[in-house]
Amino acid sequence: xxxxxxxxxxLIKTRGQQVTLSxxxxxxxxxxxxxxxxxGQGLQFLFEYFSETQRNKGNFPGRxxxxxxxxxxSEMNVSTLELGDSALYLCASSLVEGNTEAFxxxxxxxxxx
Amino acid sequence: TxxxxxxxxxxxxxEGENLTVYCNSSSVFSSLQWYRQEPGxxxxxxxxxxxGGEVKKLKxxxxxxxxxxxxxxxxxxxxxxxxTGLYLCAGARNQGGKLxxxxxxxxxxxx
Numbered sequence: 001x002x003x004x005x006x007x008x009x010x011l012i013k014t015r016g017q018q019v020t021l022s023x024x025x026x027x028x029x030x031x032x033x034x035x036x037x038x039x040g041q042g043l044q045f046l047f048e049y050f051s052e053t054q055r056n057k058g059n060f061p062g063r064x065x066x067x068x069x070x071x072x073x074s075e076m077n078v079s080t081l082e083l084g085d086s087a088l089y090l091c092a093s094s095l096v097e098g099n100t101e102a103f104x105x106x107x108x109x110x111x112x113x
Numbered sequence: 114t115x116x117x118x119x120x121x122x123x124x125x126x127x128e129g130e131n132l133t134v135y136c137n138s139s140s141v142f143s144s145l146q147w148y149r150q151e152p153g154x155x156x157x158x159x160x161x162x163x164x165g166g167e168v169k170k171l172k173x174x175x176x177x178x179x180x181x182x183x184x185x186x187x188x189x190x191x192x193x194x195x196x197t198g199l200y201l202c203a204g205a206r207n208q209g210g211k212l213x214x215x216x217x218x219x220x221x222x223x224x
Contacts, residue, residue, distance in 0.1 A: 004155070033210050043156075043201065043214035056211050090155050092210075100144055100205035100212055104155035 002027065004093050004105035012111045018079040021108045025072050025093030031055075032074040033102060034066060037088040046089075049074050050097035081112045116140055117204055119215035126192055127223055134187040134218045136202035143207045145185045147176055150199040150217075192222045 005024040013019050025032050033056075034046040045058040049068035066076040072093075078085055088109050092102035118137045126132055136145070144163045148156035160169050162178035162185060169176045173196075175188040185202055199219050203212040 006155075031210050033212075035212075035214075042216045043203075043212075045211045045213070048210040050210075058211070092155075092212075094210055098207075098210050100146065100203075100210055101158065101161050102146070102210065102212060103158060104148075106153075106155050109153075 004091055004103055006089075006091050006105035006108050008108060009106065010109045010111075012113060013081050015081055015083060015112055017081050018077065019081060019110060020075055020077045021089055021091075021110075023074045023076075023091030023093075023105060025074070025091075026103055029093035029095050029103075030072050031094040031097050031099060032068055032072065033092045033094070034074070034076050035090045035092065036060070037090055037107070038086075043090070046076065048097075055097055078110075083112050086110060086112045116213050117202060117215035119200075119202055119218050121218060122216065123219045123221075125221045125223065128193055129191050130222075132189050132192060132220070134200055134202075134220075135184070136186065136204075136215050137184045138204065139183065140204075140206065141182050142204035142213075143182070144205045145178055145182075146203045146205075146212065147185070147187055148201040148203060150201060156201055189220075192220075194222045194224050196220060197222050 031050045033048040048056040068074045088107045090107045147159045150156040165180045165182045167178045173190045202215045
């Protein structure tokens with residue numbers, strides 16, 4: 001079956017703009033989590049969604065937000081982009097809420113200039 | 114504060130050598146996962162360990178969860194160039210689906 005699909009794969013944005021990233025989980029998986037990966041900080045948890053509700057949130061500013069749709073697809077949005085937001089954004093899907101066996105997509109590489 | 118400390122951060126070895134990567138914490142985890150990530154790709158789940166003292170084997174890879182569920186190790190026997198990549202440990206602490214990742218071990222296996 002198909003894995004986790006993230007779009008787009010690459011994105012270049014200018015400081016101050018906003019961006020929306022998309023994630024389609026594995027079929028049948030209902031939980032979606034988002035992570036930010038940078039060389040300096042490694043992988044850091046952004047938030048987790050299950051049944052269209054945010055269940056868990058990491059230590060990121062309010063500029064980072066997300067949502068989940070009834071088909072379990074998820075989007076994350078970053079507003080007022082800063083240079084430091086340049087990173088690989090990874091989406092992970094799990095079968096149920098709180099299931100820590102996560103399967104990751106290929107990620108979206110965001111570059112802010 | 115890094116809750117999960119991985120060591121070493123970098124490892125460059127010759128094909129055929131053995132190696133061990135460590136993942137340590139002062140915190141207890143309900144489960145621990147190991148992932149391998151290649152450049153430009155997302156992490157791929159290798160194994161999940163849940164019980165203290167648990168040992169799991171995946172071909173030439175052996176994973177162990179510490180008795181107190183605070184640490185883990187990954188041992189690779191007779192490393193091959195195809196083992197090259199970033200190895201990440203990630204712990205779960207009964208906080209929903211949130212995983213806490215170590216900084217990773219960059220492994221390079223030269224032919």
